[in-house]
Amino acid sequence: MEILVCARRVPDTSENEITLNAAGNDIERDELVYSINEPDNYAVEEALQIRDRVGGNVTVVTVGGDDDEEILRRELAMGANRAVLISDDAFAGSDGRGIAAVLKAFVEKGQYDLILTGVQAEDGGAQVGGMLAALLDYPFASLVNSIQVEDGKLKISREIEGGNREINEIDLPCVLSVQTGINEPRYVGMRGIRQVASVEIPTPNATELGIDASVAGERAAKVKRLDYFAPPVGKGAVMLEGGTEEISDRLIALLAEKGGVR
Amino acid sequence: MTPRMFAYIVHRGGVADDSAAELAAAARQIDGTASPTAIVCGWGADLDAACESARAIYREVWKVANPALAYANAELNRQTLVRVVPPNSLVLVPHNHFGIDLAPGLAIKLNAAFVSDAVGIEGLVGGQLKVIRQEFGGQVSAHVGCDISSGAVINVRPGAFKPEPSPPVAGGVVDKSAEAGALSARRRYVETVVADSGDVDITKYSVLVSIGRGIQEKENVAMAQELAEALGAAVSCSRPVVDAKWLEKSRQVGSSGKTVKPKVYLACGISGSFQHLAGIKGSPFIVAINKNPKAPIFQVADVGIVADLLEFLPELTNRIREGHAVSAK
Numbered sequence: 063m064e065i066l067v068c069a070r071r072v073p074d075t076s077e078n079e080i081t082l083n084a085a086g087n088d089i090e091r092d093e094l095v096y097s098i099n100e101p102d103n104y105a106v107e108e109a110l111q112i113r114d115r116v117g118g119n120v121t122v123v124t125v126g127g128d129d130d131e132e133i134l135r136r137e138l139a140m141g142a143n144r145a146v147l148i149s150d151d152a153f154a155g156s157d158g159r160g161i162a163a164v165l166k167a168f169v170e171k172g173q174y175d176l177i178l179t180g181v182q183a184e185d186g187g188a189q190v191g192g193m194l195a196a197l198l199d200y201p202f203a204s205l206v207n208s209i210q211v212e213d214g215k216l217k218i219s220r221e222i223e224g225g226n227r228e229i230n231e232i233d234l235p236c237v238l239s240v241q242t243g244i245n246e247p248r249y250v251g252m253r254g255i256r257q258v259a260s261v262e263i264p265t266p267n268a269t270e271l272g273i274d275a276s277v278a279g280e281r282a283a284k285v286k287r288l289d290y291f292a293p294p295v296g297k298g299a300v301m302l303e304g305g306t307e308e309i310s311d312r313l314i315a316l317l318a319e320k321g322g323v324r
Numbered sequence: 325m326t327p328r329m330f331a332y333i334v335h336r337g338g339v340a341d342d343s344a345a346e347l348a349a350a351a352r353q354i355d356g357t358a359s360p361t362a363i364v365c366g367w368g369a370d371l372d373a374a375c376e377s378a379r380a381i382y383r384e385v386w387k388v389a390n391p392a393l394a395y396a397n398a399e400l401n402r403q404t405l406v407r408v409v410p411p412n413s414l415v416l417v418p419h420n421h422f423g424i425d426l427a428p429g430l431a432i433k434l435n436a437a438f439v440s441d442a443v444g445i446e447g448l449v450g451g452q453l454k455v456i457r458q459e460f461g462g463q464v465s466a467h468v469g470c471d472i473s474s475g476a477v478i479n480v481r482p483g484a485f486k487p488e489p490s491p492p493v494a495g496g497v498v499d500k501s502a503e504a505g506a507l508s509a510r511r512r513y514v515e516t517v518v519a520d521s522g523d524v525d526i527t528k529y530s531v532l533v534s535i536g537r538g539i540q541e542k543e544n545v546a547m548a549q550e551l552a553e554a555l556g557a558a559v560s561c562s563r564p565v566v567d568a569k570w571l572e573k574s575r576q577v578g579s580s581g582k583t584v585k586p587k588v589y590l591a592c593g594i595s596g597s598f599q600h601l602a603g604i605k606g607s608p609f610i611v612a613i614n615k616n617p618k619a620p621i622f623q624v625a626d627v628g629i630v631a632d633l634l635e636f637l638p639e640l641t642n643r644i645r646e647g648h649a650v651s652a653k
Contacts (some may be wrong), residue, residue, distance in 0.1 A: 081618065093601050157437075158440075191428070201511040202425075224581070226514050227517040284473070285438065287464065289467050298622065298623060310636075313640065314640075322588035322609070323644065
């Protein structure tokens with residue numbers, strides 16, 4: 063099975079507090095730690111496991127710039143067969159549809175049976191997978207938390223309300239957006255990444271993919287982020303301050319009052 | 325002029341979901357004078373009952389009956405909407421497990437713009453809809469401008485728009501089934517697998533010690549278990565703890581896990597995503613313990629403590645145990 067995984071590099075919220083910059087119009091990007099978008103990493107692991115069961119190849123693709131190469135190296139170190147960095151200044155300012163249009167052009171240059179994305183990026187809209195499927199006219203399912211390969215089709219389960227799962231059959235080729243927790247992504251060390259340091263990563267641009275400026279980039283974008291701002295303040299918690307013992311005792315008294323200590 | 329507005333009604337067992345009224349509230353934020361139309365897809369008695377509950381909220385309800393729509397399948401529902409919705413419309417969809425499946429592809433097929441997970445709407449100015457979204461787990465908000473000249477699909481976060489109580493409007497039902505035509509899917513619903521109840525039923529406890537990513541390692545889960553034991557509580561968790569396989573899925577609180585109604589909820593190392601908060605009902609006393617003072621959980625908690633869990637939890641457990649020793653004398 064030929065599997066394509068669409069991945070993105072994002073600020074890592076487990077490593078950073080995301081705050082507003084001094085001007086208040088963007089997030090503070092100095093010293094941010096970036097990593098692969100977590101659901102995308104699960105998607106790559108799932109692709110590798112499917113490949114190892116049924117054969118084939120895993121290609122990881124991202125749309126971005128030079129900085130984004132690091133996540134592709136990481137996914138190569140995990141075991142992906144090929145990585146591609148689609149890069150062109152003309153794509154800057156693309157909305158979800160623009161990125162999906164770029165990916166569609168790339169998909170049509172190859173032969174893929176299965177296309178995976180992560181379900182959502184921290185700064186994204188859970189949208190590119192569904193849009194890509196619609197542009198390709200492939201069937202799509204979101205929030206996928208298990209994938210079994212059957213003859214010419216897949217048996218998948220989707221996460222729905224209450225921790226329940228919805229089982230579907232879906233024809234190939236298709237696009238699936240993968241939920242976190244579907245597997246346990248393998249560990250990648252510095253040594254693994256060094257071993258793939260010399261693997262060539264192709265960087266096709268808009269011309270090579272035959273992408274017209276009317277489908278991607280800022281001018282094509284119908285949806286634009288105008289600014290960032292501090293989220294509205296809620297009622298706000300009463301903050302307990304002081305030494306650990308003091309805080310503990312105050313908390314225990316409060317818990318006793320609220321029925322939290324038996 | 326405001327384009328024609330539609331609300332996609334999610335329904336279950338013949339009853340429209342809470343999102344039906346919330347989408348009507350969101351539509352009022354776009355244009356307080358406009359009258360959105362509800363679209364209800366399904367089959368049989370359930371569909372008729374769902375249309376009844378939608379017409380209490382909407383002046384016009386479009387009903388699409390087809391046996392293939394008896395169980396909501398995003399691919400078939402999308403085909404239906406593409407045939408029924410007129411060009412350049414605004415379509416509001418709840419941002420839930422079904423809406424995430426349906427809406428991005430719907431926007432493409434309608435050649436419309438798409439805004440995901442809107443939490444606020446500031447209105448329509450010169451063909452631009454100004455929408456508020458949250459990013460990075462709610463740590464920052466963003467204004468998004470959406471060009472609606474060829475229509476838009478807006479996914480609306482459940483719970484973000486509060487419906488105003490209003491008397492039932494007794495709207496009219498228009499049968500659009502013929503326009504939808506025949507449907508065929510390359511994705512077929514097989515069955516629903518109900519979640520395991522698990523070893524401990526967290527919905528039965530009045531006190532929950534709930535852990536999130538801040539617990540850092542599987543070995544540290546024992547700290548929460550010890551605290552829970554001292555309090556007579558159960559240990560529950562947020563999604564990352566289940567994803568990492570540190571606790572069973574049956575312990576997860578949230579829209580993709582259990583809905584709980586404790587008296588006291590200790591959120592330990594939980595940032596407070598809306599999906600997690602959606603699983604906490606009944607206004608419990610919420611204590612948030614987190615090392616990030618900016619964590620959104622502090623906005624909804626009653627009491628907050630900025631601390632490293634790995635130091636604070638064992639200390640708290642010890643103090644509680646000591647307190648018991650004293651009171652037992």
